[in-house]
Amino acid sequence: MHLGVSESMRECEYSQISTRSSTPMETPYKHRTPKRRKWESFPGRNKFCCNGRIMMAKQTGVFYLTLVLILVTCGLFFTFDCPFLALKLTPVIPVIGGVLFLFVLGTLLRTSFTDPGVLPRATPDEAADLERQIDVVNGGTGYRPPPRTKEVVINGQTIKLKYCFTCKIFRPPRASHCSLCDNCVERFDHHCPWVGNCVGRRNYRFFYMFILSLSFLTIFIFSFVITHIILRSHQSGFLNALKDSPASVLEVVVCFFSVWSIVGLSGFHTYLISSNQTTNEDIKGSWSSKRGKDNYNPYSHGNIFTNCCAALCGPLPPSLIDRRGFIQSDAPQLAPPTNGTTMYGATQSQLSHMCDQDQCIQSTKFVLQAATTPLLQQQGSEPVVLTASPENGCSVPGRTSLGQPTPPTSTPSLSCHEATEMLPIHGQCHTHNHSHPLQEPMAHHHFLTPEEMPSPPGMLPCGSPLGHSHTIQAGFYNPASQDSLHEDSVRGLVKLSSV
Amino acid sequence: MAETHSLQDLQQPAASSKVFVQRDYGSGTISKFQTKFPSELESRIDKQQFEETIQTLNNLYAEAEKLGGKSYLEGCLACLTAYTVFLCMETHYEKVLKKISRYIKDQNEKIYAPRGLLLTDPIERGLRVVEITIFEDRNIGSGR
Numbered sequence: 001m002h003l004g005v006s007e008s009m010r011e012c013e014y015s016q017i018s019t020r021s022s023t024p025m026e027t028p029y030k031h032r033t034p035k036r037r038k039w040e041s042f043p044g045r046n047k048f049c050c051n052g053r054i055m056m057a058k059q060t061g062v063f064y065l066t067l068v069l070i071l072v073t074c075g076l077f078f079t080f081d082c083p084f085l086a087l088k089l090t091p092v093i094p095v096i097g098g099v100l101f102l103f104v105l106g107t108l109l110r111t112s113f114t115d116p117g118v119l120p121r122a123t124p125d126e127a128a129d130l131e132r133q134i135d136v137v138n139g140g141t142g143y144r145p146p147p148r149t150k151e152v153v154i155n156g157q158t159i160k161l162k163y164c165f166t167c168k169i170f171r172p173p174r175a176s177h178c179s180l181c182d183n184c185v186e187r188f189d190h191h192c193p194w195v196g197n198c199v200g201r202r203n204y205r206f207f208y209m210f211i212l213s214l215s216f217l218t219i220f221i222f223s224f225v226i227t228h229i230i231l232r233s234h235q236s237g238f239l240n241a242l243k244d245s246p247a248s249v250l251e252v253v254v255c256f257f258s259v260w261s262i263v264g265l266s267g268f269h270t271y272l273i274s275s276n277q278t279t280n281e282d283i284k285g286s287w288s289s290k291r292g293k294d295n296y297n298p299y300s301h302g303n304i305f306t307n308c309c310a311a312l313c314g315p316l317p318p319s320l321i322d323r324r325g326f327i328q329s330d331a332p333q334l335a336p337p338t339n340g341t342t343m344y345g346a347t348q349s350q351l352s353h354m355c356d357q358d359q360c361i362q363s364t365k366f367v368l369q370a371a372t373t374p375l376l377q378q379q380g381s382e383p384v385v386l387t388a389s390p391e392n393g394c395s396v397p398g399r400t401s402l403g404q405p406t407p408p409t410s411t412p413s414l415s416c417h418e419a420t421e422m423l424p425i426h427g428q429c430h431t432h433n434h435s436h437p438l439q440e441p442m443a444h445h446h447f448l449t450p451e452e453m454p455s456p457p458g459m460l461p462c463g464s465p466l467g468h469s470h471t472i473q474a475g476f477y478n479p480a481s482q483d484s485l486h487e488d489s490v491r492g493l494v495k496l497s498s499v
Numbered sequence: 500m501a502e503t504h505s506l507q508d509l510q511q512p513a514a515s516s517k518v519f520v521q522r523d524y525g526s527g528t529i530s531k532f533q534t535k536f537p538s539e540l541e542s543r544i545d546k547q548q549f550e551e552t553i554q555t556l557n558n559l560y561a562e563a564e565k566l567g568g569k570s571y572l573e574g575c576l577a578c579l580t581a582y583t584v585f586l587c588m589e590t591h592y593e594k595v596l597k598k599i600s601r602y603i604k605d606q607n608e609k610i611y612a613p614r615g616l617l618l619t620d621p622i623e624r625g626l627r628v629v630e631i632t633i634f635e636d637r638n639i640g641s642g643r
Contacts, residue, residue, distance in 0.1 A: 106581050120625035129519050152524045161524065169627060173524055187528065209578075299527060301566075310566050313574030315592045317564070320625040 039323040044183040052323035054113040063196030076247040100217045107210035115319040116200030117186035127168040155298035190279040222255035274304040520629040530560035563595035
């Protein structure tokens, strides 16, 4: 059990220690929960298919429209126009058409199904660490103005890094938070409803190749359908030509309207690529010389050729969100006495792992906190999340958090039904996005030091030592977890009392 | 309750705290971490050792993201084969990430674990931070 764990720690051996204690109590429950993949508890508003291999935005209606338009137009072209053209002119026409069509389809699917470069949200520890740093900067007063920007100098230009309240990170330069997908995306270009996904660092080149090849395809079809009609008109007159090949009319109409928009878009993106800008930056005029004489794009490589090569042929970074990895929920499904804690175990992300006894103690703490602190306080003291006391910390190297008992709210694992109450709170965070700082909930913060923490009554056998426990560092309270904390502790109380 | 626990009865596993080394965006959007030595590690490890580790990591990431003939070739080949080539082989970036993973494991085994520290591979944190877990060895007996 823990004996072996602490021994190996003392020996200072680096070995992966299993947090699963092989108590006989655990084994009957071991096979209860199937291993879940990380995409199943992804906090953003995305749709996943093929067991996490495919990732799209939630609204995909327009994407299907795009697909239908392309398939129908090309289908009509191959069925009605190509036979005539192949006979009259050359069979190369349908071949080129076919190649273009496949290329368009391939790049479209690649753009739509690829992770655009989503930045995973901060772990609770990271978020707490950032908040602490900001608190230090602000003088550690009770009222904290929300963390907003950090300045960094890149190639001589001062750039402000904004803090994302949803993802709890300072966004890297050029990253932006997509409100539709509710994710921070690296090198965010724009959210394209036509492809049903954001366009960012990882799929920009596919997007560009899609619109470029689609422009060629549209022009190709348009010109050859016109040619077809003209050739037929020579044979049998214009009106008869239209009667013989009615599909051509539809194709011409679709292509005519598409050409302007698609070709225009291709031209625009060619300009963006050659100057190494994103749509976002261009629209805001971030690097426009109108802003100032010294304003220039610090990301540009200097010449058009390098910019193009970098955007289109540069290294493709892998996805940062590991969709198909398994959630490391080591929290075992334990015997009834510790049922109060299993919800935490079930709701944890890949980060916090707790030992069996740890969970029992933590749940007891919650119960006591809920019992001793008033509910739904608006000002003053709110229950402090006690981090791992020396007695409780799990010794698994690299895999423990501070034993933070709260279910991590930045990555809510919705595997457990109880965790659903975190959703409305999370929704609250959505609305207070990067444009509006999350002021109200945060303004009423007050961190209780361990000394201020009301000493819990000795309800349980392990109750009294708790009163004397020292925390390693002050618990960092997550406003979003307040209600869930309360709910969970009440449930814990009910479950514990039911034994 | 079927089971009662007394804190004194429990074995006292080492507690831990975490230090985060943030990204350094001074050179643009490339993956690079700050080499500033965190004060929490002062008692644990040599400043130089730590900086060397971070610098090596930065160099490895720079290698992964380098724009050069090799990466362009790979990009063009991938485009020509409609990216099906990556079904058979890894991208250069992925290869370097594996190298980084091995390097971190190696560093942990040789340098950090003996000092009660643990480096977490930044890729597990979305390349946002280098997370260093500090294990405090507490000799806690039944005196609590």
